[in-house]
Amino acid sequence: MSWAGARSLGRPAIGLLVALLLLTAAVLFGLAFGSRALPLPDVLHVLVRRDESDAAIIVWEQRIPRTLLGVLVGAALGVSGVLAQAITRNPLADPALLGVSAGAALAIVVGTFAFGITTLATQIVAASVGAAVVGGAVLSLAGYGRAGMAPSSLALVGLSVSAMIVAVISVLVLLDAKTLDEYRFWLVGAFAGRGTPTLTTVTPVLLAGLALTGVAVRGLDALALGDDVARGIGIRVSRTRLVAGLGVILLTSTAVAAVGPIGFVGLVVPHAARALTGPRHGWLLPYAAVLGATLLVAADVVGRVVVRPGELQVGVVTAVVGAPVVLLLVRRAKLAGAVL
Amino acid sequence: MSNTPMSIARSGPALVGRSRNGALSVLIRPRGWVLGSAMFGLLLFLCVLAIAVGTRTIPLDQVLSGLVGQADRATTLTVQRFRLPRVAVAVLVGAALGLSGAIVQSVTRNPIAAPDVIGVTAGASFGAVIVLLAFGGGTVGYGGAAAELSRIGLPVGAVIGAFFAAVVVLGVASSRGRGGAGGTFSTQRVVLVGIVCHAAFIALVHWSLTIGDVDQAAKAAVWLVGSLHGGGWEHVAGVGLALTVLLPSALLLGRRLSVLALGEPTAATLGVAVARTQVASFAVAFALAGTAVAAAGPVNFVALLAPQLARRIVGTSAIPLVVSALVGAVVLLAADLVARLLVPGTELPAGAVTALVGAPYLLWLVVRTGGGR
Numbered sequence: 106m107s108w109a110g111a112r113s114l115g116r117p118a119i120g121l122l123v124a125l126l127l128l129t130a131a132v133l134f135g136l137a138f139g140s141r142a143l144p145l146p147d148v149l150h151v152l153v154r155r156d157e158s159d160a161a162i163i164v165w166e167q168r169i170p171r172t173l174l175g176v177l178v179g180a181a182l183g184v185s186g187v188l189a190q191a192i193t194r195n196p197l198a199d200p201a202l203l204g205v206s207a208g209a210a211l212a213i214v215v216g217t218f219a220f221g222i223t224t225l226a227t228q229i230v231a232a233s234v235g236a237a238v239v240g241g242a243v244l245s246l247a248g249y250g251r252a253g254m255a256p257s258s259l260a261l262v263g264l265s266v267s268a269m270i271v272a273v274i275s276v277l278v279l280l281d282a283k284t285l286d287e288y289r290f291w292l293v294g295a296f297a298g299r300g301t302p303t304l305t306t307v308t309p310v311l312l313a314g315l316a317l318t319g320v321a322v323r324g325l326d327a328l329a330l331g332d333d334v335a336r337g338i339g340i341r342v343s344r345t346r347l348v349a350g351l352g353v354i355l356l357t358s359t360a361v362a363a364v365g366p367i368g369f370v371g372l373v374v375p376h377a378a379r380a381l382t383g384p385r386h387g388w389l390l391p392y393a394a395v396l397g398a399t400l401l402v403a404a405d406v407v408g409r410v411v412v413r414p415g416e417l418q419v420g421v422v423t424a425v426v427g428a429p430v431v432l433l434l435v436r437r438a439k440l441a442g443a444v445l
Numbered sequence: 446m447s448n449t450p451m452s453i454a455r456s457g458p459a460l461v462g463r464s465r466n467g468a469l470s471v472l473i474r475p476r477g478w479v480l481g482s483a484m485f486g487l488l489l490f491l492c493v494l495a496i497a498v499g500t501r502t503i504p505l506d507q508v509l510s511g512l513v514g515q516a517d518r519a520t521t522l523t524v525q526r527f528r529l530p531r532v533a534v535a536v537l538v539g540a541a542l543g544l545s546g547a548i549v550q551s552v553t554r555n556p557i558a559a560p561d562v563i564g565v566t567a568g569a570s571f572g573a574v575i576v577l578l579a580f581g582g583g584t585v586g587y588g589g590a591a592a593e594l595s596r597i598g599l600p601v602g603a604v605i606g607a608f609f610a611a612v613v614v615l616g617v618a619s620s621r622g623r624g625g626a627g628g629t630f631s632t633q634r635v636v637l638v639g640i641v642c643h644a645a646f647i648a649l650v651h652w653s654l655t656i657g658d659v660d661q662a663a664k665a666a667v668w669l670v671g672s673l674h675g676g677g678w679e680h681v682a683g684v685g686l687a688l689t690v691l692l693p694s695a696l697l698l699g700r701r702l703s704v705l706a707l708g709e710p711t712a713a714t715l716g717v718a719v720a721r722t723q724v725a726s727f728a729v730a731f732a733l734a735g736t737a738v739a740a741a742g743p744v745n746f747v748a749l750l751a752p753q754l755a756r757r758i759v760g761t762s763a764i765p766l767v768v769s770a771l772v773g774a775v776v777l778l779a780a781d782l783v784a785r786l787l788v789p790g791t792e793l794p795a796g797a798v799t800a801l802v803g804a805p806y807l808l809w810l811v812v813r814t815g816g817g818r
Contacts, residue, residue, distance in 0.1 A: 269804040279667060
């Protein structure tokens with residue numbers, strides 16, 4: 106843990122640059138691949154000169170919004186994973202495992218079922234409320250145990266709460282086929298059919314959420330030292346937790362409302378980022394944002410390519426790719442070594 | 446070695462201190478027999494009630510004559526064709542889940558470990574779904590008439606899925622050579638890995654919901670919570686067959702399991718082949734869980750809840766296997782009864798009821814024990 110800061114500025118900056126290049130490559134692939142593969146020169150051509158060709162219409166009206174959505178949502182999930190792990194001081198804290206995603210999902214299903222809400226803006230509001238209530242409940246239950254809980258306990262609390270929520274959802278869905286038809290596609294987490302309107306609605310909220318985390322950076326570093334030490338060096342602990350918690354809820358619920366609950370990104374990305382750049386949040390957060398964006402855009406490309414002409418939803422791809430990574434982390438005890 | 450008794454002591458009340466007594470006195474303890482019999486009586490009562498109650502209530506005297514085919518045709522048909530197999534499925538699936546949970550909790554010595562918590566049930570769902578996708582011609586025909594092939598393949602798929610998940614979870618979680626507390630499986634690691642695998646399998650299962658039309662998705666959604674709706678004699682046969690093989694196997698293992706409860710080093714000293722017992726026990730437990738999923742879908746929390754209830758009812762520190770099976774049957778039958786009667790005109794899945802009851806219990810358990818740390 107280096108507080109000296111500037112000494113090691115060079116290496117992380119270069120790493121971040123490499124990550125950004127990777128992201129650019131992923132984005133270009135995202136624009137080139139789909140149910141119809143376009144040659145990269147054509148893509149670059151219509152990017153520069155938007156004409157009336159099929160390629161231009163496909164790229165500008167479908168693939169650009171979809172890819173940008175992937176970038177934003179991926180960044181949001183990566184960052185909220187870092188925040189969740191920091192405020193709980195728990196390496197397993199992931200918005201999906203903690204039940205925050207399930208809370209957002211429940212709110213959206215209840216909204217569709219009881220109030221017939223279908224506009225994205227109202228869904229985001231509903232999802233934020235659901236995420237806040239459930240996330241708050243899980244965290245306070247987890248904090249209830251003496252001296253905090255083991256990582257698996259927090260995950261278990263999340264699991265129980267999620268199971269209850271899924272039961273309620275399944276009952277609601279059973280009573281109303283229309284809700285189910287909306288819900289089942291949204292449930293797996295997918296970018297298909299989420300175009301420009303989704304993008305324009307969620308962009309300001311996600312950017313605000315990302316900006317909010319900037320406020321908490323210094324406090325987050327201090328939290329890692331323990332609450333008492335953090336207080337000792339003049340950090341307002343509960344205020345930091347509150348700001349970061351708000352960030353988690355805003356980012357997760359907006360992402361969930363936009364594309365459905367996508368698992369494993371919030372769990373895997375922070376660990377990958379930490380392995381690359383160390384524990385300081387000033388670097389950790391931007392790394393997580395770029396890596397999350399890269400992972401999600403790449404997963405979306407993979408999902409579109411492997412089962413052409415159909416497509417595998419991005420949430421399925423992240424689960425298939427993410428689960429082995431997490432298992433490897435557990436196996437090598439990097440994730441849980443000290444605590445298990 | 447030094448860590449293990451601590452973790453047990455925290456995960457359940459005084460397991461270490463009393464297990465020696467418990468292991469010796471389980472078989473002759475009068476309280477166990479009396480309460481076990483009472484449990485059996487309760488189960489019989491619930492069976493009769495479940496046959497009598499429904500969209501058409503059948504008077505109690507008619508239930509019995511319907512069972513032996515002496516009532517009028519409509520009553521006999523209702524009893525024999527619809528209600529009796531459903532009740533039988535509930536009892537057998539509940540028993541299988543209760544027994545499965547009892548074995549897993551005994552081996553891991555963790556009240557939180559259950560096939561549904563450690564990802565095995567989700568793996569079974571995944572296996573079943575794969576079979577349905579493969580034989581349904583791209584459409585998911587959960588319980589549909591078009592799924593004749595999947596009716597045979599489904600239990601097989603579910604059991605294979607359960608074992609696949611178990612191999613992954615236990616393989617990743619095994620701590621051979623890391624000198625951790627003298628155990629083969631760090632229970633917390635099993636739970637941790639299980640939760641991760643559970644999430645991955647569920648993502649794959651949810652994906653199957655997007656294939657096919659909304660009616661099929663609705664059927665699948667019900668199946669995925671665990672439902673006894675439409676349970677017929679073919680389901681009874683499947684679980685019944687599995688139980689006739691696996692229940693005696695479990696009882697044969699029971700003796701060694703109760704020795705294992707003293708801790709792995711002690712058990713090894715007393716001449717129990719620890720690793721072999723663990724593997725055999727897990728195999729029996731996961732086969733039970735797999736068949737249960739094949740018959741009724743992944744009903745949550747019964748396997749978690751039943752053994753702990755049974756332990757409290759009988760008053761032993763070791764988990765009683767037979768009573769756990771009985772309690773599992775009672776819990777699932779009661780849950781199905783509630784699910785049928787709660788919203789008139791709608792059949793809720795029984796798994797929704799068990800989740801709404803079981804999840805708060807798990808929460809309480811985790812918060813109280815700190816997750817068996």
